[in-house]
Amino acid sequence: MTKASTCPALWAGEPAREVSEARFQKLFDEADAMSIQGYLADGTVVYWNRASERIYGYSASEALGANLLELIIPADLHHEVEAAMRWMFESGQGIPPARLQLRHKNGQRVPVYSSHTLVTVPGHPPVLFCMDADMSHLQQAETELRVAAAAFESQQGMFITDARGVILRVNQAFTRTTGYAAEEAVGHTPRLIKSNRHTPDFYTAIWRSLQDNGSWQGEIWDRRKNGEEYADWVTITAVRDAQGRVTHYVGTQTDVTQRKEAEAKILQLAFYDPLTGLPNRRLLLDRLQQALAASQRNHSGGALLFIDLDNFKTLNDTRGHDTGDLLLQQVAARLIASIRDKDTAARLGGDEFVVMLEDLGQSPQEAASRAEAAGRKLLATLNQRYRLRGHGYEGSVSIGITLFPTQDSSTDELMKQADLAMYEAKAAGRNALRFFDPQMQAAVTQRAALVSGLREGLRKQQFRLYYQPQVDRDGRLLGFEALLRWQSPQRGLVSPAEFVPVAEESGLILPLGLWVLESACSQLAAWARQPASAGLSLAVNVSASQFARADFVEQVLEVLARTGANPRRLKLELTESLLVARVEEVIAKMSALKARGVGFSLDDFGTGYSSLAYLRRLPLDQLKIDKSFVRDLLVDPNSAAIAHTIIVLSQTMGLAVIAEGVESASQRDLLASLGCQAYQGYLFGQPLPLEQAEQLLAAQPLAPAAAADAAPA
Numbered sequence: 001m002t003k004a005s006t007c008p009a010l011w012a013g014e015p016a017r018e019v020s021e022a023r024f025q026k027l028f029d030e031a032d033a034m035s036i037q038g039y040l041a042d043g044t045v046v047y048w049n050r051a052s053e054r055i056y057g058y059s060a061s062e063a064l065g066a067n068l069l070e071l072i073i074p075a076d077l078h079h080e081v082e083a084a085m086r087w088m089f090e091s092g093q094g095i096p097p098a099r100l101q102l103r104h105k106n107g108q109r110v111p112v113y114s115s116h117t118l119v120t121v122p123g124h125p126p127v128l129f130c131m132d133a134d135m136s137h138l139q140q141a142e143t144e145l146r147v148a149a150a151a152f153e154s155q156q157g158m159f160i161t162d163a164r165g166v167i168l169r170v171n172q173a174f175t176r177t178t179g180y181a182a183e184e185a186v187g188h189t190p191r192l193i194k195s196n197r198h199t200p201d202f203y204t205a206i207w208r209s210l211q212d213n214g215s216w217q218g219e220i221w222d223r224r225k226n227g228e229e230y231a232d233w234v235t236i237t238a239v240r241d242a243q244g245r246v247t248h249y250v251g252t253q254t255d256v257t258q259r260k261e262a263e264a265k266i267l268q269l270a271f272y273d274p275l276t277g278l279p280n281r282r283l284l285l286d287r288l289q290q291a292l293a294a295s296q297r298n299h300s301g302g303a304l305l306f307i308d309l310d311n312f313k314t315l316n317d318t319r320g321h322d323t324g325d326l327l328l329q330q331v332a333a334r335l336i337a338s339i340r341d342k343d344t345a346a347r348l349g350g351d352e353f354v355v356m357l358e359d360l361g362q363s364p365q366e367a368a369s370r371a372e373a374a375g376r377k378l379l380a381t382l383n384q385r386y387r388l389r390g391h392g393y394e395g396s397v398s399i400g401i402t403l404f405p406t407q408d409s410s411t412d413e414l415m416k417q418a419d420l421a422m423y424e425a426k427a428a429g430r431n432a433l434r435f436f437d438p439q440m441q442a443a444v445t446q447r448a449a450l451v452s453g454l455r456e457g458l459r460k461q462q463f464r465l466y467y468q469p470q471v472d473r474d475g476r477l478l479g480f481e482a483l484l485r486w487q488s489p490q491r492g493l494v495s496p497a498e499f500v501p502v503a504e505e506s507g508l509i510l511p512l513g514l515w516v517l518e519s520a521c522s523q524l525a526a527w528a529r530q531p532a533s534a535g536l537s538l539a540v541n542v543s544a545s546q547f548a549r550a551d552f553v554e555q556v557l558e559v560l561a562r563t564g565a566n567p568r569r570l571k572l573e574l575t576e577s578l579l580v581a582r583v584e585e586v587i588a589k590m591s592a593l594k595a596r597g598v599g600f601s602l603d604d605f606g607t608g609y610s611s612l613a614y615l616r617r618l619p620l621d622q623l624k625i626d627k628s629f630v631r632d633l634l635v636d637p638n639s640a641a642i643a644h645t646i647i648v649l650s651q652t653m654g655l656a657v658i659a660e661g662v663e664s665a666s667q668r669d670l671l672a673s674l675g676c677q678a679y680q681g682y683l684f685g686q687p688l689p690l691e692q693a694e695q696l697l698a699a700q701p702l703a704p705a706a707a708a709d710a711a712p713a
């Protein structure tokens with residue numbers, strides 16, 4: 001009944017065996033996914049269905065009669081297959097089904113799942129039927145799965161969510177980065193790792209992009225399980241089904257914190273000064289460019305303040321670069337504390353700082369007065385005492401200001417103008433503030449000419465020593481102070497007051513100082529050869545940077561040796577600015593020279609800020625009362641009191657004292673009444689060229705000290 005109902009046509013009138021035969025024949029032939037082959041014991045092909053043609057590439061007519069081994073068995077399996085065939089035909093059973101890699105006509109491997117049945121019909125040779133299911137697609141799918149699984153376990157953190165954003169899977173890299181194990185993350189949304197750095201709008205924008213474009217990528221700050229925040233480069237892709245509905249989201253994340261840190265470091269190096277952390281020149285110029293554009297747009301003024309530390313070079317030379325660096329850092333800190341958030345304080349290098357102020361007002365007058373107020377505030381802040389490695393330091397600054405916008409003012413132009421104004425402030429006596437004015441340009445050009453003139457002057461021996469007499473209380477000659485003059489072919493005789501500060505700043509003071517020392521010592525040696533002048537002393541000015549040189553002592557001794565001058569006749573005049581140096585070093589140098597007989601006088605005494613405790617430790621011979629006190633002696637009781645104090649001080653310390661700048665007899669008399677022992681000034685003689693100094697020498701009696709000393713020579 002069953003057969004009739006399934007196949008009535010075949011059933012009607014046909015013998016059952018034939019119907020069955022025909023049915024199975026058709027089934028075998030046309031089974032689309034199943035290759036069926038029949039083999040005799042020697043491997044001869046006796047059956048080859050249509051699916052076999054497709055899977056192995058041989059048509060039935062090619063295959064029938066051929067041998068199994070030659071057709072579809074790869075050479076490396078021949079042995080094995082022969083053995084299996086033998087076993088099957090002998091045992092009358094098929095071997096268990098298995099996955100095999102057989103061979104296509106084109107030589108490629110064909111993955112199949114193969115089962116074997118030995119069919120024995122009495123009176124016929126047994127036939128082995130192989131039924132092979134093509135596994136190519138399955139194998140490819142498996143490979144893809146393996147690749148996908150490997151990819152999922154890549155170095156990047158990955159998560160897969162459902163369409164609602166609930167995490168279904170995360171990989172190990174995700175766990176490594178976030179600190180959340182898979183079981184802790186699954187079931188949550190990515191909000192699990194959300195930091196507080198972004199606004200809700202940020203996340204809304206991500207969802208919108210996912211809906212509109214199917215993907216989003218960008219940088220997100222996330223938070224690890226331990227609370228640490230980190231920067232992530234995230235890509236999220238929507239996965240859609242055949243109907244275009246989102247089924248999943250796949251997210252990958254790469255921790256870019258290190259890269260961001262490196263970027264920040266590079267940025268820091270490129271745009272900030274490493275010593276002070278302030279913006280550097282490049283960043284300042286960039287901001288100035290923007291400020292300039294903004295000020296032109298908004299008609300609101302700004303200002304550029306160029307700030308230079310006074311005497312920084314001396315501090316650096318005398319107390320060392322470490323101390324100099326400390327000062328720069330403290331200046332930077334004070335600058336930042338004194339300006340508004342929107343202003344910029346930058347360091348250009350060396351001791352040069354720039355402050356840029358914006359939004360100072362609509363009118364140039366308003367901008368100028370606000371810039372001046374800011375400049376004054378900076379002056380006051382920066383001039384307060386500094387503490388450098390346990391020592392106090394009185395620093396001051398000079399500030400140059402220029403305003404913007406002005407007609408066609410470029411950033412370069414503005415920087416130059418502020419710089420010029422700063423030089424003007426310096427020239428005005430330091431600790432000052434100046435606005436740019438075009439005439440400054442000329443002054444600066446002059447200064448540059450002065451430096452090159454000095455350099456040439458040294459080369460062409462245009463410097464001269466002048467000699468100003470120093471006398472005792474009876475007007476008798478003790479010796480001279482050597483004072484430098486520049487005999488410039490263009491400018492005539494130039495005073496050191498004009499060129500010494502420039503020589504100090506440009507470093508030319510070192511060769512110049514050495515020249516002075518050599519000339520003075522040669523002169524001493526020449527005088528020593530004449531009994532009339534052998535007892536004279538010669539005072540020589542030494543600048544702070546000259547004294548600070550590590551080889552200063554050797555330099556002096558070498559000059560003394562070379563010229564043959566008597567060290568006892570040489571008196572080095574030091575200024576108080578030199579005393580900012582390390583005390584021990586100053587004392588060591590002075591002591592080394594003093595041990596050879598060289599004397600020391602402290603110049604401009606009373607004008608600086610030397611502490612007495614400090615002074616007492618220095619191996620000095622003489623204090624020099626500054627000419628400013630001498631000048632005001634008769635009109636200002638304060639000056640008289642100071643002069644008196646210096647004289648008393650020198651007596652109590654066992655030092656000699658000399659007053660400089662004595663122009664009148666009344667000044668001399670007053671000083672004498674206060675106990676002063678020695679004098680220098682126009683009253684006794686101007687600084688003179690050598691011949692005139694020697695004429696004076698011939699005409700004037702020597703002081704007993706100088707004369708007595710001369711006797712043994």
Ligand SMILES: Nc1nc2c(ncn2[C@@H]2O[C@@H]3COP(=O)(O)O[C@H]4[C@@H](O)[C@H](n5cnc6c(=O)[nH]c(N)nc65)O[C@@H]4COP(=O)(O)O[C@H]3[C@H]2O)c(=O)[nH]1
Nearest residue numbers: 483484495496497500516541542543661662663681682687
């Ligand atoms: N008003 C007035 N002035 C008087 C009188 N007597 C002398 N003077 C001037 O006072 C200055 C004294 O020198 P100083 O204080 O060491 O001041 C010196 C010294 O600091 C520096 N200088 C001069 N020669 C050298 C040098 O060879 N090396 C170094 N490093 N500095 C030097 O230049 C400064 C100025 O030197 P000068 O122009 O020669 O100025 C000299 C001198 O000409 C007076 O009665 N009234």
